[in-house]
Amino acid sequence: EAGVTQFPSHSVIEKGQTVTLRCDPISGHDNLYWYRRVMGKEIKFLLHFVKESKQDESGMPNNRFLAERTGGTYSTLKVQPAELEDSGVYFCASSQERGLFGTEQFFGPGTRLTVL
Amino acid sequence: DAKTTQPTSMDCAEGRAANLPCNHSTISGNEYVYWYRQIHSQGPQYIIHGLKNNETNEMASLIITEDRKSSTLILPHATLRDTAVYYCIVIARNQGAQKLVFGQGTRLTINP
Numbered sequence: 001e002a003g004v005t006q007f008p009s010h011s012v013i014e015k016g017q018t019v020t021l022r023c024d025p026i027s028g029h030d031n032l033y034w035y036r037r038v039m040g041k042e043i044k045f046l047l048h049f050v051k052e053s054k055q056d057e058s059g060m061p062n063n064r065f066l067a068e069r070t071g072g073t074y075s076t077l078k079v080q081p082a083e084l085e086d087s088g089v090y091f092c093a094s095s096q097e098r099g100l101f102g103t104e105q106f107f108g109p110g111t112r113l114t115v116l
Numbered sequence: 117d118a119k120t121t122q123p124t125s126m127d128c129a130e131g132r133a134a135n136l137p138c139n140h141s142t143i144s145g146n147e148y149v150y151w152y153r154q155i156h157s158q159g160p161q162y163i164i165h166g167l168k169n170n171e172t173n174e175m176a177s178l179i180i181t182e183d184r185k186s187s188t189l190i191l192p193h194a195t196l197r198d199t200a201v202y203y204c205i206v207i208a209r210n211q212g213a214q215k216l217v218f219g220q221g222t223r224l225t226i227n228p
Contacts, residue, residue, distance in 0.1 A: 004151055004159070031157075031213045033215060042218050042219060042220060043154075043160065043216075043218040045216065048215055056215060077221075091159050093159070099215045104150075109159050110159050
């Protein structure tokens, strides 16, 4: 079974440019999460999709970030315009809700974003 | 979700058992203890979780005290590949799938 995949693995852009990150969750997983780790900080939650609906977007830092999950399959996270402080590693995770029997999240390898 | 406290770093010799403690003194009855780890340059990886009974899987064992205020993750025979940051996270399970709140974690170094 394929795991969570993310594309690209690395992205280097200049301040003010736009970048779109993609996440393909494990097939059949309704829950999809975005997290990020900026330099020297802890991994922080950004948002959570259940199928195509945003369940929780409390972690989105500002309106320069836009996440979509059309059709409830893959998701994209667009940063427009990118700022220096957006540099970090962006992780995607997915899980399949199984009631009280555990909803371990499976993480992708991350996209390392560098804004110059 | 209850806050957790972990040591910043630990060392363990290869082949020995690594015991990683976690305090969660404010844990409530519907909250589970989850452990994840992040090996350098990889995404976090689920290890194990439990409510009140001790749990074991192919990766590790989880020992939760009777009062549930603390727990210990045990890697029975640590290898160099177990060097990682380990996160103890408390999650309320009756609220469905939820975000993970990562703290600083414990940086475990396995020494040859």
